[in-house]
Amino acid sequence: MPGTWTVADHVELLRRSLKTAVPYTSGVQAVRKEDLRLFYCSPEGENLKGTARYIDFGEGNSEESLALLAGACQKAKFGSEEAQGDVLDEDYRKAGKIDVEDFLVRLDAAEAGILDAVAAELLPPTHDDMEEKVLRAEMYKLNVYGPGSFFKAHKDTPRGDNMLGSLVVVLPTQHEGGALTLSQNESTWVFDSASQLQAHSGSGSPVVAYIAFFGDVTHSVEPVTSGYRVTLTYNLFVTTSRSTKTVTLPHSRIVPPQELACETSLRALLADSEWFPNGGHLAFGLTHQYPLPRDPRADRKSFIDTALLKGCDARLRNAAVRAGLQPQVRLMYRIRDEEGYTYSRPPALVIMDKPVKVTPGGMHFEYEDFYDGPSLDEDIEQQGTVLQEVNERGRLLREGKVKGEGNGDDSEEPAAKRQKLNHQEDDGTQGNADFAGELVCWVTPPEEKNKAGSEYTTHLGNDYGESFVYGHAELFVRIPKVGEEGRSVVEADEE
Ligand SMILES: O=C(O)CCC(=O)C(=O)O
Ligand SMILES: [Fe+2]
Known part of the structure; x- marks a missing residue:
């Protein structure tokens, strides 16, 4: 019964929901x-x-x-x-x-x-x-x-x-x-x-x-x-x-059970005051690929309209909306990640709603050297939301202690053992002195292919298309922090 489920069980249900799809x-x-x-x-x-x-x-x-x-x-x-x-x-x-x-x-x-x-x-x-x-x-x-x-x-x-x-x-x-x-x-x-x-x-x-x-x-x-x-x-x-x-389709639809199950799990997680106390994001590498502009610089209002998500991806989106959240497909950039360069601060992941606008006079915005040079990184950092990875409870991963947590590797472990491991966490705000962004837990891993500036998949189609290619996408669900609007928690009296 969901009432007795742990955080790990709820997150696992969300993770699995993206694996069951007949396309x-x-x-x-x-x-x-x-x-x-x-x-x-x-x-x-x-x-x-x-x-x-x-x-x-x-x-x-x-x-x-x-x-x-x-x-x-x-x-x-x-x-x-x-x-x-x-x-x-x-x-x-x-x-x-x-x-x-x-x-x-x-x-x-x-x-x-x-x-x-x-x-x-x-x-x-x-x-x-x-x-x-x-x-x-x-x-x-x-x-x-x-x-x-x-x-x-x-x-x-x-x-x-x-x-x-x-x-x-x-x-x-x-x-x-x-x-x-x-x-x-x-x-x-x-x-x-x-x-x-x-x-x-x-x-x-x-x-x-x-x-x-x-x-x-x-x-x-x-x-x-x-x-x-x-x-x-x-x-x-x-x-x-x-x-x-x-x-x-008829407007009054019957909500499929899998969507309801995802909604229930999201609601249960949101009600838990111990879960993501400082808010953050749940992120999902989506199951389907989506048409992306061949030119990643193409000017678009938003990356992918979530109304165009398919199958199990759409189901998850709807479940999040039903749980009062605002799921969005965002553009994802990695900064300070270029091999051969030394940066004074660690690499970071940045999400944005539109492609980055480059400061005139800064690094020339070229496809090949997209990540090349700190001035572009700075533009991205300023215009986007910097993310720091946390585990599925919304806590910062401490090096070597909770490895594997949150990526499904340990799904066979009893929940109790996982919970024990989790006491090695902090709330994600003190771990990195330089960190001034938001927290993210990857429920399903992101696909490498959609990082802006990377080559999209090369594939054969039934006729060459000039404007669009298929690429991976990620859904980001923003979690309000405890006390914020949209987050009413139930104080737990756990053992
Ligand atoms: O004719 C068909 O069965 C479809 C063939 C096909 O995959 C295509 O035309 O792209
Ligand atoms: Fe075909």
């Missing part, structure tokens, strides 16, 4: 037969205008008509960070594609109910304090995977900071192979659309199979072994603007 949703959707007609432009050679053709996926298609469609495709390229553009490499992706301007299909993912089903699972839940969010699907390509076609592991290119992920609709054709496999944080999932479509064939009413997944999920298409696998792909965006092609 996709899939299914089979019945559609109207007339919506399965597809018109496309068949190129007739170099200088000739294309010829219009159509294919009806509502009628068991012949190999011949599918081969004609495949013949109308261009070889699909993919985005490469290395080449900084699209490349054709049939060892990595062997598939045909038709761009949106060269085909028309009556099927409408929103009208067919697919977007509703996807939104219910993937659209970040809005909290009362937030503007209502809608999901918009933008058709992207038609892909044809004939025998021997495949697409190796990649992430789809983020096309905006509000891009949530991708939707793939697999049209009903007889084929084998071509399963879409997804992987994230050591878990893998397989979406075998061929067998799902097969199971529904002959039922009289036509169906399509679909899968939607968060954009930061690595996925691949296994080789097609027979027949043709034909897909429509869409980019999914979270937006607040209404149009007929968007889907909204």
Whole structure:
């Protein structure tokens, strides 16, 4: 029962909440037969205008008509960070594609109910304090995977900071192979659309199979072994603007149990006068990656809108808001951390809401020498909030005494033993004479990749994107100190 839980138990619950996430949703959707007609432009050679053709996926298609469609495709390229553009490499992706301007299909993912089903699972839940969010699907390509076609592991290119992920609709054709496999944080999932479509064939009413997944999920298409696998792909965006092609979640939502559990733990921690007596921050390296501007200097009002968090990350954000806290995704800088330099003060972590503004005449703000030179460090220190790491009780870590505390290494130890170790702490305000910032406990470790100025992950996308790349993000939840507004403690009468 939470009532008898220790601080360590509550923090562990918050930590675990970020580990349980299924980053996709899939299914089979019945559609109207007339919506399965597809018109496309068949190129007739170099200088000739294309010829219009159509294919009806509502009628068991012949190999011949599918081969004609495949013949109308261009070889699909993919985005490469290395080449900084699209490349054709049939060892990595062997598939045909038709761009949106060269085909028309009556099927409408929103009208067919697919977007509703996807939104219910993937659209970040809005909290009362937030503007209502809608999901918009933008058709992207038609892909044809004939025998021997495949697409190796990649992430789809983020096309905006509000891009949530991708939707793939697999049209009903007889084929084998071509399963879409997804992987994230050591878990893998397989979406075998061929067998799902097969199971529904002959039922009289036509169906399509679909899968939607968060954009930061690595996925691949296994080789097609027979027949043709034909897909429509869409980019999914979270937006607040209404149009007929968007889907909204009902506003009064049922709070999922995991979110309630996180809220309960946060409330229990806040009520404990011994916990973070001087306030500070709980910090979470988030599970999902988010579209970040390729240029880390890009002028942005805030780093990532927390309304755009996905899955378990959104759940944690909502739990914090429900507990009366203000979770924020912040930019993170490390100062006095450059090898080869000697600084009079120790390295520190600084969080900010906007990229640092460099004092004119100070260090030139160059990508490569971002950390180079104390004047930039001073700018960062002045404009941001300096953090000092503490353990999960909000106490300063004393060198060598409570090592491992707060990073999950000791999660198997009995709580009593951990509590014993904790008497070697102080309240975090006297440990470092130079320290004039705020305290932070990392509930889940930060990812190295999002430190401003560092290279973001290099990966392959489905088309090169100039403006955004996926990067790691951290959620900072500010904890008021005992007595401050938002922190009403229950005096403990513990043994
Ligand atoms: O056609 C599909 O199944 C999706 C392939 C894919 O991952 C992509 O186009 O990015
Ligand atoms: Fe993809």
